Amino acid sequence: MSNQSPADSQSTASFQxxxxxxxxTMLVAGSMIGSGIFIVSADISRDVGSTGWLMLVxxxxxxxxxxxxxxxxxxxxxxxHAGGQYVYLRESFSPLWGFLYGWTVFLVIxxxxxAAVAVAFAKFLGVLIPAxxxxxxLLRISDLNISIQGTLPWMSEPLTFFERKEFTISSGQLVAVxxxxxxxxxxxxxxxxxxxxxxxxxxAKTVGLVLLIxxxxxxxxxxxxxxxxxxxxxxxxxxxxxTKAISLLGVNSPAMAAVMVVGAAMVGSLFxxxxxxxxxxxxxxxxxxxxxxxxxLVFGTVLVIGLYLLANLAYVATLPxxxxxxxxxxxxxERARDNGRKATQDSADAGVAFTEKEYDDxxxxxxxxSTVPERGIAFANQERVATAVLEQVSPSLGAxxxxxxxxxxxxxxxxxxxxxxxxxxxxxxxxxxxxxxCGELSIHGVPTIGLVLxxxxxxxxxxxxxxxxxxxxxxxxxxxxxxxTVAGLFVLRRTKPDVERPYRTWGYPIVPAxxxxxxxxxxxxxxxxxxxxxxxxxxxxxxxxxxxxxxxRRSFKTQPS
Numbered sequence: 001m002s003n004q005s006p007a008d009s010q011s012t013a014s015f016q017x018x019x020x021x022x023x024x025t026m027l028v029a030g031s032m033i034g035s036g037i038f039i040v041s042a043d044i045s046r047d048v049g050s051t052g053w054l055m056l057v058x059x060x061x062x063x064x065x066x067x068x069x070x071x072x073x074x075x076x077x078x079x080x081h082a083g084g085q086y087v088y089l090r091e092s093f094s095p096l097w098g099f100l101y102g103w104t105v106f107l108v109i110x111x112x113x114x115a116a117v118a119v120a121f122a123k124f125l126g127v128l129i130p131a132x133x134x135x136x137x138l139l140r141i142s143d144l145n146i147s148i149q150g151t152l153p154w155m156s157e158p159l160t161f162f163e164r165k166e167f168t169i170s171s172g173q174l175v176a177v178x179x180x181x182x183x184x185x186x187x188x189x190x191x192x193x194x195x196x197x198x199x200x201x202x203x204a205k206t207v208g209l210v211l212l213i214x215x216x217x218x219x220x221x222x223x224x225x226x227x228x229x230x231x232x233x234x235x236x237x238x239x240x241x242x243t244k245a246i247s248l249l250g251v252n253s254p255a256m257a258a259v260m261v262v263g264a265a266m267v268g269s270l271f272x273x274x275x276x277x278x279x280x281x282x283x284x285x286x287x288x289x290x291x292x293x294x295x296x297l298v299f300g301t302v303l304v305i306g307l308y309l310l311a312n313l314a315y316v317a318t319l320p321x322x323x324x325x326x327x328x329x330x331x332x333x334e335r336a337r338d339n340g341r342k343a344t345q346d347s348a349d350a351g352v353a354f355t356e357k358e359y360d361d362x363x364x365x366x367x368x369x370s371t372v373p374e375r376g377i378a379f380a381n382q383e384r385v386a387t388a389v390l391e392q393v394s395p396s397l398g399a400x401x402x403x404x405x406x407x408x409x410x411x412x413x414x415x416x417x418x419x420x421x422x423x424x425x426x427x428x429x430x431x432x433x434x435x436x437x438c439g440e441l442s443i444h445g446v447p448t449i450g451l452v453l454x455x456x457x458x459x460x461x462x463x464x465x466x467x468x469x470x471x472x473x474x475x476x477x478x479x480x481x482x483x484x485t486v487a488g489l490f491v492l493r494r495t496k497p498d499v500e501r502p503y504r505t506w507g508y509p510i511v512p513a514x515x516x517x518x519x520x521x522x523x524x525x526x527x528x529x530x531x532x533x534x535x536x537x538x539x540x541x542x543x544x545x546x547x548x549x550x551x552x553r554r555s556f557k558t559q560p561s
Contacts (some may be wrong), residue, residue, distance in 0.1 A: 028300025083427025084280025092488025216314025
């Protein structure tokens with residue numbers, strides 16, 4: 001296997017090297033900070049039940065992200081070629097593994113993320129202008145009743161992997177598509193345009209996050225709440241619904257159940273800190289990539305993880321982690337809803353039972369009659385934890401202030417993902433494993449066709465309404481590729497010992513080994529705790545195998561004799 005493919009040699013010769021260290025760092029940070037940090041702590045708090053575990057989840061996420069970046073840094077310095085992670089997998093293992101990664105990135109990871117974050121932008125625009133939000137339905141087609149189920153050998157009931165009862169088009173979806181189209185067009189004008197937008201919005205969102213942290217730790221801080229949150233730091237995890245569900249799977253050890261809950265809870269935090277690897281796709285457009293790509297990976301991830309940990313401390317200083325009274329009422333409603341479903345299926349009396357409408361009405365009334373502190377972090381309205389913090393600072397201005405901050409954050413995040421993703425498809429096309437037109441550069445030095453194709457597919461995912469499920473499905477697959485890429489370090493140290501390595505992974509072999517083991521541990525946990533998120537992801541990856549051989553065969557036939 002050669003050390004450099006046609007994709008490598010042409011990308012660095014043809015691309016315009018406009019990205020410096022600051023630009024690359026802004027790409028890393030700007031792609032990581034989307035809407036997740038402002039929302040996912042609610043779901044994590046419901047699962048883990050207490051402050052110590054909440055912070056531990058974010059600390060473990062930070063450790064994984066930073067040591068992953070340290071490991072990628074060696075690969076980036078060793079192979080500073082357009083396509084980044086695709087190239088690393090191709091050279092470490094085989095073109096098949098590189099293709100499977102690129103296939104999953106295009107089909108779901110990159111385009112699904114673009115769709116989801118663009119919709120998040122529209123959702124928070126709806127806070128300021130309701131007519132443009134995701135709740136404003138323009139078209140509704142009911143009674144679709146589309147359902148895909150599967151059965152796993154150790155489970156008595158089938159899992160529903162996909163379900164769609166209706167199709168809707170909202171004003172928010174049109175806004176999301178407009179954002180994708182605008183930023184795609186802007187990036188077709190040259191990397192310099194995308195770079196400038198990214199820098200401005202990353203600086204703005206970083207300042208916004210710093211202001212949220214500052215206000216949460218000062219003006220909004222309630223030190224009685226802070227002390228209460230840290231009084232019972234660890235025991236809450238043993239009584240959450242997630243822990244009880246794991247116990248029903250036959251896990252008799254409370255300690256083991258707690259570990260499994262933490263692993264499952266990391267799904268949200270890991271994806272809030274995801275996309276740091278995308279900067280490797282742009283190596284062909286980065287000045288001195290041997291130096292600047294590795295440094296940007298380290299600087300960007302350390303900056304963002306530091307802000308994420310401080311943001312969660314601000315949440316804990318302002319709001320109760322998981323208010324017991326509200327949690328009991330929510331669990332009562334969920335039991336009643338489950339009883340209602342059981343009574344409908346079994347045609348038998350299941351005790352106190354709610355229909356779906358009765359459940360929705362009960363929860364809506366419960367939220368309406370409760371205050372922001374009574375809902376706390378775990379039950380913040382629509383999971384908008386950051387908004388709840390600012391509402392404590394200013395009840396009238398908190399929601400619009402946070403909506404503006406998240407709109408800035410998501411707009412910059414979408415721009416970064418659009419800019420970087422097309423470079424991966426360029427590298428695949430140069431290897432004759434993707435549409436050949438995606439491997440051509442425009443007069444502006446960018447892969448225009450790849451940008452447009454990515455934008456079109458992202459827009460279709462917006463209208464499909466399935467991007468959320470698709471992102472859930474690839475959690476396992478994404479971790480698989482992260483682990484494989486870092487494992488490639490060990491392979492390349494053995495198979496290519498003479499290749500120049502301007503940077504060597506700090507703590508090798510322990511640091512990359514720890515990262516691989518942590519990824520594997522989370523994957524094994526998800527196979528048991530959240531099977532609905534794992535098996536579809538594996539199917540998406542596996543579906544790429546026949547596609548790979550189709551492209552190989554097609555490439556062979558079209559090669560000149």
